[in-house]
Amino acid sequence: MEYDIVIIGGGVVGCAVARLLSAYEGSIALIERSTDVAEGASKANSGIVHAGFDAEPGSLKAKLNVEGAGMYEALCAELGVPFARPGALVLAFDEEQRATVEDLYHKGLANGVEGLEIIGRERILELEPNVNPQVVCALWAKTSGLVSPYELTYALADHAVINGVDFLLETEAKDIHKENGTFVVSTTKGDLHARVLVNCAGISSARLHNMLSDTKYEVIARKGEYYLLDHTVAPAFTRTMFQTPGKMGKGILVSPTTHGNLLLGPTAEDVTDDWDTATTAAALRMVSEKARRTWPKENLRTCVTTFAGIRAHEKGGDFIVGPTQGVKGAYEAIGIESPGLSASPAIAQRLVSQILQDNPLKKKVEWKPAYKGPKPFSGMTIQERAEAYAQNPEYGAVICRCEQVTEAEIRDAIRRPLGARTLDAVKRRTRAGMGRCQGGFCSPRVLEILAEELKVDPTQVTKSGGKSYLLVGTLASITGKEDA
Ligand SMILES: Cc1cc2nc3c(=O)[nH]c(=O)nc-3n(C[C@H](O)[C@H](O)[C@H](O)COP(=O)(O)OP(=O)(O)OC[C@H]3O[C@@H](n4cnc5c(N)ncnc54)[C@H](O)[C@@H]3O)c2cc1C
Numbered sequence: 001m002e003y004d005i006v007i008i009g010g011g012v013v014g015c016a017v018a019r020l021l022s023a024y025e026g027s028i029a030l031i032e033r034s035t036d037v038a039e040g041a042s043k044a045n046s047g048i049v050h051a052g053f054d055a056e057p058g059s060l061k062a063k064l065n066v067e068g069a070g071m072y073e074a075l076c077a078e079l080g081v082p083f084a085r086p087g088a089l090v091l092a093f094d095e096e097q098r099a100t101v102e103d104l105y106h107k108g109l110a111n112g113v114e115g116l117e118i119i120g121r122e123r124i125l126e127l128e129p130n131v132n133p134q135v136v137c138a139l140w141a142k143t144s145g146l147v148s149p150y151e152l153t154y155a156l157a158d159h160a161v162i163n164g165v166d167f168l169l170e171t172e173a174k175d176i177h178k179e180n181g182t183f184v185v186s187t188t189k190g191d192l193h194a195r196v197l198v199n200c201a202g203i204s205s206a207r208l209h210n211m212l213s214d215t216k217y218e219v220i221a222r223k224g225e226y227y228l229l230d231h232t233v234a235p236a237f238t239r240t241m242f243q244t245p246g247k248m249g250k251g252i253l254v255s256p257t258t259h260g261n262l263l264l265g266p267t268a269e270d271v272t273d274d275w276d277t278a279t280t281a282a283a284l285r286m287v288s289e290k291a292r293r294t295w296p297k298e299n300l301r302t303c304v305t306t307f308a309g310i311r312a313h314e315k316g317g318d319f320i321v322g323p324t325q326g327v328k329g330a331y332e333a334i335g336i337e338s339p340g341l342s343a344s345p346a347i348a349q350r351l352v353s354q355i356l357q358d359n360p361l362k363k364k365v366e367w368k369p370a371y372k373g374p375k376p377f378s379g380m381t382i383q384e385r386a387e388a389y390a391q392n393p394e395y396g397a398v399i400c401r402c403e404q405v406t407e408a409e410i411r412d413a414i415r416r417p418l419g420a421r422t423l424d425a426v427k428r429r430t431r432a433g434m435g436r437c438q439g440g441f442c443s444p445r446v447l448e449i450l451a452e453e454l455k456v457d458p459t460q461v462t463k464s465g466g467k468s469y470l471l472v473g474t475l476a477s478i479t480g481k482e483d484a
Pocket of ligand 1: 008009010011012013014031032033034037038039040041042043044045046047048049050171172173174200201202203204205223224225266308309310311312333336337338339340341342343
């Protein structure tokens with residue numbers, strides 16, 4: 001297959017690049033090794049749109065963080081993705097940490113962050129009564145935001161699909177080389193040829209870069225593990241509660257999510273397996289112990305799940321965003337660890353303007369508007385529910401009781417431009433299976449709907465692609481008895 005542009009990686013960065021490029025003439029493909037987009041770091045992070053006080057002044061991280069964070073209101077409004085700026089506190093518990101807080105304040109000012117203030121114990125406890133009263137002071141970052149990282153990624157991908165980008169899922173780039181000025185990307189599904197290549201492959205980005213360029217990079221997998229608490233109990237905090245950062249990252253936070261859950265974590269541990277997202281008792285114990293410093297009355301009884309994400313930490317420490325050194329036509333985003341979600345709109349803008357500068361493309365006469373999914377049934381008023389039901393009786397069937405997700409929303413998730421193909425893909429698009437019972441009740445029904453919509457046998461439906469089948473066969477096929 002031949003394309004003008006091939007993007008490797010369907011995380012928030014690759015999808016943001018695909019969306020912006022879809023406004024221009026030309027054939028574009030995005031390849032993703034998983035069954036869905038947002039299966040890498042973009043599904044398993046803290047979901048914080050960082051204000052930008054943490055990154056080193058003068059670094060690309062700092063610049064793109066502040067720029068990207070400032071783009072969130074407009075982007076999320078255009079895509080119909082929930083976004084809020086509840087703010088954040090960085091808590092100091094001793095004099096050494098007070099100095100760190102002061103340092104962060106000055107870094108923030110140097111980075112151009114607005115709305116920063118250092119506040120004392122009394123004010124902290126007024127804002128957040130559940131904070132440990134031993135706190136001495138805090139940096140209050142009023143512009144710190146919250147977003148659902150995978151919902152943003154799906155919305156970016158949907159918009160790109162609507163405007164003609166081909167999303168080739170379950171397609172892994174194995175090798176890249178250049179032949180007569182054209183890139184040849186050898187994938188698990190055959191070769192793709194492209195004039196322009198954009199490497200947004202997260203944890204694999206350095207490996208793919210090193211196949212093309214003489215400048216070598218090294219990305220280290222840095223795991224972060226979390227507890228997620230249910231939203232049926234009001235979160236103990238209304239803002240993101242950071243502790244002072246360390247050498248390995250921003251430290252353990254306690255933060256509400258866009259859906260009203262509470263998140264505790266993440267750890268930061270270098271691992272040798274790029275895809276090792278298993279959680280461990282030891283790491284989670286550490287999260288719980290450290291989080292108690294922020295939240296002495298910590299209560300993990302409402303924990304609905306634990307999960308882990310892998311940061312792509314480049315040894316040099318900064319983001320690498322731009323043309324691939326010495327390789328004409330290739331562009332890349334490497335080492336996009338935190339604050340990569342916050343920076344992603346700016347990373348995409350920077351890459352796309354560099355691509356367009358070197359490869360002028362004609363703007364399309366029409367860039368079709370984004371797909372905005374239906375309003376969640378769980379957030380509707382009684383009146384809205386009645387109206388939705390009158391128009392579509394599938395709103396009358398609540399499939400996920402914990403999260404109040406209806407059949408109408410599940411079918412929509414499968415039919416949307418980059419539709420769900422697995423149980424997990426439905427879960428993240430609709431929240432069916434995200435609640436207290438973690439899909440115990442709704443999974444069989446979601447599976448049936450997926451089979452119906454995709455016109456496949458129920459035994460072919462998977463949890464998350466590959467061989468993660470949920471059913472092994474019919475009772476008759478297993479027992480050999482016709483009436484089983
Ligand atoms: C624990 C943790 C907490 C974080 N917290 C925050 C936060 O609160 N705020 C913030 O701003 N940032 C945060 N981040 C960082 C943020 O998640 C990342 O910067 C961002 O998601 C990176 O997006 P990406 O598209 O570059 O990478 P990814 O989302 O990893 O996407 C890369 C994609 O490429 C695919 N891929 C890889 N190799 C190949 C191949 N060979 N062929 C085809 N496809 C391939 C992968 O499957 C993946 O889908 C956090 C990260 C972690 C892990």
